[in-house]
Amino acid sequence: MIQKPRGTEDIINSKAKQYFALEFIIRNIVDNFNFNEIKTPVFESSELFKNNVGDTTDIVTKEMYNFLDKKNRELTLKPEGTVPTVRAVIENKLYTQENLPLKLFYFSNMFRYERPQKGRMRQFSQFGVEVFGPNSPELDSELISLCFMILNSIGLKNYTLNINYIVIGEQRLKYINELKKYLDSKNLCDDCKTRINTNPLRALDCKIDRSQLEDVIDMKLFLEESDKEYYNNIKKNINNIGINFYEDKKLVRGLDYYTGLVFEIVDENGLTIIGGGRYNNLFKKMSNIDIPACGFGLGMERIILSLENQQIKLFEDQQLDAFIIGISEKAKSFSSILLFMLRNENLKVDFEYMGKNLKSGFKNSEKYNPKNIIIIGDNEIKEKVVIIKNQKLKTESKISFDKIVEFLKKE
Structure with missing residues (x-):
């Protein structure tokens, strides 16, 4: 008998109802936040991800599902949602001034070739939001409040918000130089030894070496005064709406396009259920049009798993009349x-x-x-x-x- 591919699952009966209920709740909330839906293709040109996700990231070097079509064009099953959304906004000219701020959301299947485990499948579902237009600490904190409103609405408890601020510009180069010296002094895995010269920030995200990097120099010490002020305003806004957070100096996320704020929400078992941040340079890199942007992704399977661990059911068993x-x-x-x-x-x-x-x-x-x-x-x-x-x-x-x-x- 032919079975389902490794790293995929059949979603049936009560689990399917749980997914539907979760999506229904999220849709109602994002409607209140005035977001509009976008759907992008399940596959895109491979170059789209190679050029914009980061050619030294694990996604590009290890995890993408690439294939050739009948005309020998290399295509990739979508591994993440931000880059395809930016491509769609550019291609459909949605970035005109009268459309800004442009607030979009999506539900989509994603594909990454990873070692399957709980909460980490090769085909997974993601809810994501992307906002184009303003470079605003108020918007950044609004997105975090959206995450918390979703989690509170489904009754999830015992989760933690971690934040950091990625250094940019000339100050980033100064930090990278110091980071390389620091990493050279450590006994790193083979991948991170390579990353020292190709993309040292990726070492901070390494699951193997992360625990021995507790004393890494804090990149926020290298921020320009304007970035410090921006970051402080975000923290002030988050505090004002009653959200607790921890600052994690090693938090960089697994994608190269982030600039400025990055954040993750982790459940009680240490599983990242939501992650995102600001990526102000990506739109310009892809189009030569300078439009700031930020967003986040929520893993549907991971939320379902967290709900299951806390014995929370989002739907009522309905009887037949x-x-x-x-x-x-x-x-x-x-x-x-x-x-x-x-x-x-x-x-x-x-x-x-x-x-x-x-x-x-x-x-x-x-x-x-x-x-x-x-x-x-x-x-x-x-x-x-x-x-x-x-x-x-x-x-x-x-x-x-x-x-x-x-x-x-x-x-």
Whole structure:
């Protein structure tokens, strides 16, 4: 038997309902924040990610799903959502002044070739937001408040906000020089030994070496006065809305396009469930148009896992309003009309397709936990009635065809 590819999962029944409920809650919240939805293709040109995510990042060097189409063009299944969104904004000329600030959100499948483990699949779902236009500490703190509003709305507890501020410009070069000297003094993994010369910031994000870099020099000491003021305003805004945070001097995120604020929200088991920040130079790099931007991504699977760990269910198990059992061929045929009529009245009903008699019909109804069981046979058709058994009250009623809907809606 052919099985699903490693690192993917089949989402069925209650888990599918959990996903749907989570998306529904998020959609209502982002609507209140005045965001509009964008959908980008599931695959893009490979060069889009190689040129803009960072050619020394793990995503580009190890994790992308690349393939050639029939005309030998190299394409990549989407590993992240920001770069495709920027590409779409540029290509569709959504960056005009009258559109700014442009506030977009998306739900999308992403693909990364990683070692599968809990909360880290090769195909995963992500909710993301991207905002183009203002370079504003108020906007940055608004995005963090959006994250917290989502997490509070789903009842998640015991999560932590970590923040940092990526040094930029000439001060970044000074910091990098000091960082290289520091990293040279450490016994690093083979990947990080290479990163010292190619992209030393990536070493701070290394899962192997991160624990031995606790005394790394803080890049915020190298910030220009204007960046210090910007960062302090963000912290002030976050404090003003009652959000606690920790400053993590090693936090850089796994993508090269970040400039300025970066943040992560980590659950009680240390799993990053939301991550984002500001990427003011990416739009200009891709289009020569200078438009600041910021955003974040929320891992749907990781949120679902955190909810599961805290035994939080976002949906209520709904009962059937009625389960219909036809006990003759004529009754089964008539039941099709009855099903249509009841569903048309927004009643949740189903029919006993599998059973051969009344006893098996009752047995099969148990898995649906219906409020009522409707029984119909040849005699009932003659009398133009059905028998309705209320499962909670243990009552039995004979109801005429024209009163069935009214009777069920009283329940």
